[in-house]
Amino acid sequence: MTKTRLRIIRMFKTLRHMPLVASLVLTAGLPVAALAWDDLEDAARGQQVFFNAWGGSEPINDYLLWAADEIADRYDIVLEHVKVGDTGDVVSRVLAERAAGRDEGGSVDLVWINGENFRAMKEQDLLYGPWTDRLPHYELLDFDNKPTLTMDFSTPVDNMEAPWGMAQLTFMYDSARVDTLPDSMAELLTFAQENPGRVTYPALPSFYGTTFVKQAMLELTDDPSVFYESANAVEDPAAELAPLWDFLDELHAVAWQQGRAFPQDAPQMKQMLNDGEILLSLSFNPNDASNAILTGELPDTVRTYVHSGGTIGNTHFLAIPYNASAPEAAMVVANFLMSPEAQARKADIEIWGDPTVLAIDQLSRDEQQLFDDIERGPAGLSDEALEAVLLEPHATWVPLLEDEWQRRYAR
């Protein structure tokens, strides 16, 4: 009696899942790579995506909550934001999974990544893909004007990660305390000498610190082109870097704590700017200051500037680990996060203020309107000011910089 009843219940359960079963049967033989986008969206239904992303900012966490709600409604996908302190932790976890032989069913489905972490994961074959060219919103990306969409810190992206937002080294200052702004690294040194103890940058190997030093490296040479070649191909890399170390020696002599201590990262510098401990801070997001003014984190007299010779710009991306449990759903999530709607909301300084990766002129009138409606923040820069973008130097220079910096200043 009970056995029969059980069997009937089971039959009903199977029936309820018929569409799913059908799609499974249809797709079972096919690898994910061969699915058409619509089928892929179907296959992704009901999946759960563990999105590992830095969790230090409330505006960003809030934005991801909004995204999770939208994604649940539209695609029946559960988006879980796993708040990480350091992307390196995520790389470690994927690595541990590979060491233990878990080549599928991994704990990370999507990871916020760029630069060195991307290069390392790509080189170690820890990434899934190529996949980004399959996303419908891939077409909308602004490849013409944003070369960093295809070259991430001199590593070819090769469609292994999906562009999410744009970044550019931007300086912040409090206009109530500072009148004349440095327009180059050389002027920054003069500024520091005039305001001893009030200028600093994050310690390497924080990528904020590394970018500051790279910026100085590019500005202080007569021929920056050498830094766009592999350092291994350059005859005497140490000689190329000599002007940089001279500059940093001079800067540290008048820097915060005389260069014997450094902030950890840019968020800490933002606090120090608020406190008046330092007069200049830096960020990768040109709208960071405006957003911080709105949330009360910085005084409303804070403004931003970039060097007229240009500052380093790059892109941050979304990648899928090679052993992700739900690569289909991760792709659907990435595609949503690249949609004009999600990108416009992300670019709104009242929400987050992260610049878009899309080519706005290719969007529909309505979609363009979404971006036009965004007000420029109190500390925002004009598009012209942000036009001069320097590309990241070749990745092989980074270990040279880090090692020598530690040998000189952290011993």
Next chain:
Amino acid sequence: MLRRCLAAFPAVTAAVFIVPVVIGLIGTWLPAFGYLPALGAERLTWAHWEYLLTHPSVPTAARHTLISAWGSTLLSLLAALTLLALTWRSRTLRWLRRSLSGLLAIPHAAFAIGIVALLAPSGWLIKLASPALTGWELPPIFSLVRDPWAISLMFVLALKETPFIIFMTLAALQQLQVGRSLQMGRSLGYTEFMAWRRIILPQLLPLLRLPLFAVLAYGVSVVDLALIVGPSAPSTLAVLVDRWFNHPDILRRLPGSAGATLLLVLTVLSLGLWWLLEKLWLRLSRPHWDSGQRRSALHWLARPAEGLSLLLIGSALAAFMVLVVWSFAFRWGFPDPLPQSWTLRFWERGWTRLQQPFWLTLWTGLAAAVIGLVLVVGCLEHEVTLRRRRPGFTGPKLFWLIYVPLIVPQIAFLFGIQVVLVWFNLDGNWLALLWSHLMFVVPYLFLSLSGPYRNFDDRYVRQAMLLHGGEWCALSRVKWPMLLRPLCYVTALGFAVSLAQYLPTLYVGSGRFATLTTETVSIAGGGDRRLVGVYALTQWLLPMLIYSLALLVPAWCFRHRRGMRLQ
């Protein structure tokens, strides 16, 4: 039956917690010598040790580590002992005892963040004094925190550890007959301070060895505190190693493993040196014990000791207050003594954000504390039954192994454990998370419960067994109710230990579990002190609540029993 059951406890407890550490260590030692097939590294080599030992930052980083670990251990021991010796039976001590639970509940990171917000050049203290007293419109350029000599790190560690040492000393003192010793000393004309130094301290130090080992080992391997108040160019060795484990260049994990092993070596050497110094001190000072000197030249310490206890409680209170003020601030710049504008939004948002982590932390902490308590009581009770049969028995010889997780730096074995858990498909599993917390909860419980438990007068139990006959009844109706106070107290301690676990939650949880601590650490990365205030205070208030319960429950249970009241 009960006895046979008990016999299993030490073996089970040790096995469940030691085996993983050993596996984890192997999982770290192999990469240190170049074996990590997941990265294509399969040849044994010394290269990573060479990299480590010739790295320019390592010597200074190791010096920072040793200064802060040794300095904080010595300072906190000195502070705890002078404080207790000079305030014994005074009102100050009673006051201190009462605030001890609040002090013990402080999560390290929250305390350090509060201290920085207080003492930094733009901290609250200078804000209060500026510009009226100092004339400063901008914060001064000298800094008391994050100094390049690791002095501030040492002091913050010492401040944080002193309440723990006081707590452990109070427990140890119950085993010594302090009152009688002091009386004897007085009758022979010794000042009380001298009696402490000559009679009590030599008996006390061996009893404090294990807690001091835990403090010393913690000082060597601490990462979060060192990031917040420590030096930055270079940082401490633990931070350096942690960075290598997170480094974008994946291959840095190989020298990172060597560095983690070096941390372990430093810890073991430190513990050995401590043990030697303790023996040496006892040997060398013995001839002076009967020198006949009755007074001490150090008597002037009495006043500073009171000052010290004030400083201790005061700094915790001030760190707490500054976090409270920040958590309600909207705009707060320099040199405003108070925020320019206030808001409730960070609490409102924080509250909704923290609900899930709050409950997860609560249940995990309670489960870990209760399971830990059962295991530890089982082990201790087993010891008692053995002693009944074999007088003079002092516990299974290998039992010190249970302290291994406290002494081995977490970075040195967590990666290995993670690999093994993934292997068995146990990562991201709540039971595995609970177990990883237990690894640290059990030794702390053992450390703090063994004193009171071993000291319990066995004659009560024998009497009860005579009257009733059942061992179980004797335990559940007589012994455990009489020990209710320490039992409750260590449960609260176990809860606080579970709550504080960051790295184990991260490594074992596979990002599936957000606790108050992981949320606080990740939000602290953004540096927004108003949010950090909300998160850190929640992380502080929860264990405080549990500690208060641990005080109130016995007080309520014993409200009709004068003999069980706290003296």
